[in-house]
Every structure is written in C-alpha cells, then in structure tokens.
Amino acid sequence: MRLYNTLTRQREDFAPADGTTVRMYACGLTVYARGHIGNFRTFISLDVLRRTLKYVAGFQVKQVVNFTDVDDKTIAGAQREGLPLAEYTERYIAAFHEDCATLGLEPSEENPRATDPGNIQAMGDMVAALEQKGHTYRSDGSIYFKIASMPTYGRLARLDHEGMQAGAGARVDADEYEKEDARDFVLWKATKPGEPTWDPGIGPGRPGWHIECSAMALRLLGEAPIDLHAGGIDLVFPHHENEIAQSECATGKTFARMWVHFEHLLVENQKMSKSLGNFFTIPDVIGKGYRASTLRYLLLSAHYRSRLNFTWSGMAQAEEAIRRWTDFLARLDAVTGSASHPEVAERVATARQGFDTAMADDLNTSAALGEVFELVRALNSQIDAGTVGQGDVAGIRAAFAHFDDVIGVVSLRAKEDASGGLSEADVERYITDRQEARRRRDFAAADRIRQELLALGVILEDGPHGTRWKRK
C-alpha cells in the first residue's frame, strides 16, 4: 500500500506500526451548519481510503473523526438562536450522520466531540505538559503556543518565515497585540461573559481550535505516533502544522507517521459560496432529483489529490457509468448453461489484480474503475458469444462485490432502489399485461405500458429470454 505523505511530498509505503490495525484520525466538521458537498468529497475520499486499507490491504482500521462543537461560529450561532451550545450543535451532528448514511460511508469507530468532559480534560493535560516544558505563555487570560520554542515548526506546510511575513503582513490576526509573535497560536482561549467555559486544571477558558484534535487523537488512539492523520488540503496550514507543534512538544514523540490531504471540490469552476448560489448540501442534490450514489461515484471517480470540478453534466455522466456497471450485473442473471470456463476465471482474476494494484497505489480510483469497465466489456462480449456459463457467475459476482466493497456505489444503489417506488409485484403485473399486448401484436398498447412504467421510474428491456426491468 502506497500513499502520498504530505510531510515528505512523496508516495511512501504504508502499513500500521503494529502490522494489523491502522490507527487513523481525520478532522471532521465544525458543526455550525450542515456540511456541503465539498465537505463530503473529503469524507467520501476518507471512506475510500478506509475501505482500501480494509478490503485491499487487509488491515483493520480504528478511525476517529471529530466534531468541533465549540468555537467562535458555533458559539455565535447558538447565541443568535438563543439555544444552549450543545442543543445547537446536536442538529448539525445529526445531519452529518444522516448525510454519511445517505452516501454509504462506513461509520467511524469514534466520533468524539470536543466538549466531552474526557476530551476537555485531555486538552487540559496537554496544555499543562506544554506549559511545563516551556512552550507556552499566558496573556490576557489565554494560553499561547510559542512558536519560537520549536525549531522545526513549519515542516509540514513548508513555511518560509521571511517570505510569509513580507506578503501576509496585510492580514494580521485581529488579536495579534496579545501575542508575542504574530505566528503564535492560542491553545486555551479566554472566554467572555456568557460563553461556555471549562477549567481542566489550567484556568478557565475554552479550547483553541488545534488543541482538540491533538488531544482527542492521542486520547482515543493511544500512544504517539498515530499511524495516519488526514483532512482537507486547507487544513495543512495552520491546523495540522499546529497540531504537530502541540503534540510533538507535549509528548516528545512524532505525532503522526503519515499525513494524507484531500483536494478541494469546485463547483462550476468556482469555490463554493452562498453568494454565488453554488453551495449545495446532500439534501439539495437529492432534491434536484439525483441519487446520492451518483454523487458518491462522481466524487470518488477523480483522484483525491486533484481538484474536482462538480457540474450537473458530470452527475449525468456518472449516472450513465454506474448504469453500465449495474446493467452488466443484471445481465448475469440471464446467463444460461452450467458450464464454467477457465479463461473467464482468468480474465476476472486479472481485473481483480489490476483493481487492487491501482487502489493500493495511492488510491488511483480512476485506474481502478478502468479495470472494472474493461472487465465489463470483456465479459459482455463473452456473454454475447455464449462463452460464459452458470459455473462462472459466482466468481464474477465475487469480483464485482469486491470492487464495490471499495467503491461502495452499487450496494448503495441497491439500498436506494429498495426504498420507495413501485413494488416488484406491481412491475411484474405491468410486464405481464404488456406481454399479452405484444402477443396480440398490439404494439400501441405495449408501448403505452412501457411509457407508463417509465413515468413511474421503471425501464424495460426486451431480450430473447423475456423482459428485464430496472429502476431509473
């Protein structure tokens, strides 16, 4: 298994330190709004990473994805609506879980919230450790991390301090005057009256953004270094850089062995923003009549380190691609003859090998899907030629099940089909009526029934062995 490590800017071999279980942490949402499709590109990529580690590389996974449920935005939002913070954030946490299920994401082993008492305590302990080692200072009730105390600061983001100061000078932090150095960041933030406050033994305050991830990762995954830390590309700096600073200065050990970052999603070639009207949530996409499985396919079909441009035409293309896959699987039902063919098994094994190799090579989903579709064409062709028998079908299905263990689109689609719409018995009744009409050569009536079913979301295909149907 190879992955691109942001720390070294190279693809590296990856395996968990203990050889069996990957202990991984990914930064989740700040829960002040429902996540948008850009957020979910990250979580879908993470899901593909997770599934590849499990089903291709054969590791076990312990994955932690947090919720940032206390920060300026969540506090402001809760105040605006006159709700307790936890009640306010709970809505978006529930929405996140709902959207994850809709997109077929495997649940994480842990979804900690920053405000859980155990996590607050872990943050307090880490801050205390940093204070003891001389990496901090206090100012106006807040505790800051002193960047000058860490010579290797900036390694992940490859910061150039000289250049950074020259150009970024125009954007100094609003509360810079409280800091000794503009680059220092807050570990534990002084609270204003009315803001939620904790005191885990370091004085009253609330978590700085970065400390929560360091503390929760090490609390829930155990000793540093953890195997893998992931997140959106925009988190490289400052968030992950600062996580490294805190964790490594506090523990004296490497924080994470592998850093994986997912590129952003663009919408119609632009950054998503509410003012441009290109800001979509999962329910928005479904409300426009698209399936979640289609969105999942589209968002995972490009490489995770490339920017991906979301368009509605892309959704339509993704829909057709999935259909090619599912149509093929449906075709297997009609295979007759009990023979099995060694050359079929061999072809399937080659594709499976190619798929796994592509996924293990830094999650090359495009190449992996290429293998799938090449196999689809080869087998369709064999079916046409009558050189696929029942004896081959189980092996073929097993391979496609394996592909979908990682891709996760076909199983999701099946779940979508099972909920709502015409019942199978109803469809069969229509088909029987239409067969009658066709037997009478009353093609007008037959076409009318086909149209009716189409309007109900069912597509018919007449073949030599009868009529097949599928849902739109």
Place this chain on the structure above:
RNA sequence: GGUGCGGUGGCGAAGAGGCGAACGCGACGGUCUGCAAAGCCGUUAUUCGAGGGUUCGAGUCCCUCCCGCACCUCCA
C-alpha cells in the same frame, strides 16, 4: 513577496521515459429488436497549453514562456 498545484479527444479522467495515449460519457455507422433499450463491432487525440533542450526514444525529464487555480492564521 513566499509556498504549491494544474493545462491530455466534444465532455469527464488515468497515464509520469519505451512499440498502436486506459476507462467512462457523448456522437456517428453497423448488428440485434415489432419499435426501442441493453450488449457487441467499427469510427471519433498523426497527438498530450506554446517553444526550445536532454535522450536511441518524452504527455512523461530540463529550461523559457502563456493561461488557470490554491494556500500564507475563517475554511473539508
């Protein structure tokens, strides 16, 4: 000012030194069909932003240039 990414057919997207540039969508022709649909076959990039260079050989390495974009303490 600094750091970094990308420009591959009508659209999306792999490929990162080696003979005919995957795969998906679309289009056209053929086959099949009562008509469709699906499938299959064929056609659709003498060429990979432009120009130089290295090499027996370059989308793939080097240089210059042109475009587009991200990040530099809100951000998946």
